Amino acid sequence: MLHISIKAEKLFDIFGFPVTNSLIATEIVLIAFFILAVWGKNHFIVRWITHSLYSFFETILHDKTALFFPFLGSLFLFIIFSNWFGLLPGVESIFLKEGRGSIPLLRGTTADLNVPLALAILTFIVIQWSGIKYVGLRQYLKKFINLKNPMSVFVGFLEIISEFSKIISFAFRLFGNIFAGEVLIAVIAFLIPILASFPFLALEIFVGFIQALVFSMLTAVFLSTAMAKEH
Amino acid sequence: MSVNNYIIGKGYEIRKRNKKEKVKKPIYNNFLLAKYAGIGYYVGAPLLLGVFLGLLIDNFFKTKPLFIIIFIIIGTIGTFYNLFKTTKGNF
Numbered sequence: 574m575l576h577i578s579i580k581a582e583k584l585f586d587i588f589g590f591p592v593t594n595s596l597i598a599t600e601i602v603l604i605a606f607f608i609l610a611v612w613g614k615n616h617f618i619v620r621w622i623t624h625s626l627y628s629f630f631e632t633i634l635h636d637k638t639a640l641f642f643p644f645l646g647s648l649f650l651f652i653i654f655s656n657w658f659g660l661l662p663g664v665e666s667i668f669l670k671e672g673r674g675s676i677p678l679l680r681g682t683t684a685d686l687n688v689p690l691a692l693a694i695l696t697f698i699v700i701q702w703s704g705i706k707y708v709g710l711r712q713y714l715k716k717f718i719n720l721k722n723p724m725s726v727f728v729g730f731l732e733i734i735s736e737f738s739k740i741i742s743f744a745f746r747l748f749g750n751i752f753a754g755e756v757l758i759a760v761i762a763f764l765i766p767i768l769a770s771f772p773f774l775a776l777e778i779f780v781g782f783i784q785a786l787v788f789s790m791l792t793a794v795f796l797s798t799a800m801a802k803e804h
Numbered sequence: 805m806s807v808n809n810y811i812i813g814k815g816y817e818i819r820k821r822n823k824k825e826k827v828k829k830p831i832y833n834n835f836l837l838a839k840y841a842g843i844g845y846y847v848g849a850p851l852l853l854g855v856f857l858g859l860l861i862d863n864f865f866k867t868k869p870l871f872i873i874i875f876i877i878i879g880t881i882g883t884f885y886n887l888f889k890t891t892k893g894n895f
Contacts, residue, residue, distance in 0.1 A: 734850050734882040742849035790838040
């Protein structure tokens with residue numbers, strides 16, 4: 574039977590801390606990321622990726638790229654690894670129990686809403702921090718609280734909503750795209766078992782790349798707009 | 805005769821270009837890619853935020869339909885504000 578669950582499922586507890594299947598996948602991704610960072614850092618592919626990412630962010634952030642590149646680059650790489658990890662054979666297809674109430678052992682990391690939400694909140698904090706640091710607290714708050722005339726009070730209120738909606742938009746964009754892709758692949762493989770899901774798999778590889786790019790690039794764009802001084 | 809010798813004027817008429825006027829080159833930059841790749845979620849998110857907040861406050865204070873209506877209205881205005889911001893260019 575087709576197994577689709579919108580939330581990650583609990584596998585077992587460690588001292589009352591629930592361990593879900595996406596948490597295990599996240600740990601695997603993190604370990605792979607760590608291995609790549611420590612032992613693969615001098616490999617020419619890693620250098621090429623880092624270099625092209627750097628020059629890519631340089632077009633948006635200009636002279637502040639060196640400061641934010643560690644954050645943006647690791648955001649991009651973590652998201653792209655997590656997205657592609659969910660497409661590997663074995664993920665969402667190895668089950669712990671048979672029949673009813675079966676739980677997959679692994680689940681795509683970004684197909685669990687908690688991970689995109691955590692990344693989005695982290696991004697939000699970095700954006701606000703950089704805005705306050707580079708524009709100044711008083712000048713930055715002027716964007717949100719402005720008592721010059723009634724219209725600017727209202728616009729400031731809308732700015733606050735717009736700022737908080739960034740968390741929602743970041744989180745749901747990533748979660749929605751990746752989760753939808755995994756459901757799509759599962760359904761296609763369920764309908765036609767042989768070869769039919771292959772083009773969708775290729776599409777999902779592309780979507781995973783684009784979503785990682787969009788997430789990190791939008792962060793860069795919001796950072797640069799938060800740091801821009803109002804005239 | 806090249807296409808670049810003609811220009812669309814302020815009243816949308818096609819006229820010959822003065823030599824001093826520069827030809828506008830199409831912009832290919834990453835800002836635009838970032839902006840339009842995520843426009844759907846960026847525009848829709850305030851509405852979602854309004855619904856979530858409204859539901860949360862309603863459940864907390866047991867005032868079932870009041871706050872969700874207020875926050876949906878605020879969220880809709882926020883949605884249009886985000887749309888306005890994307891078209892204005894100050895993302």
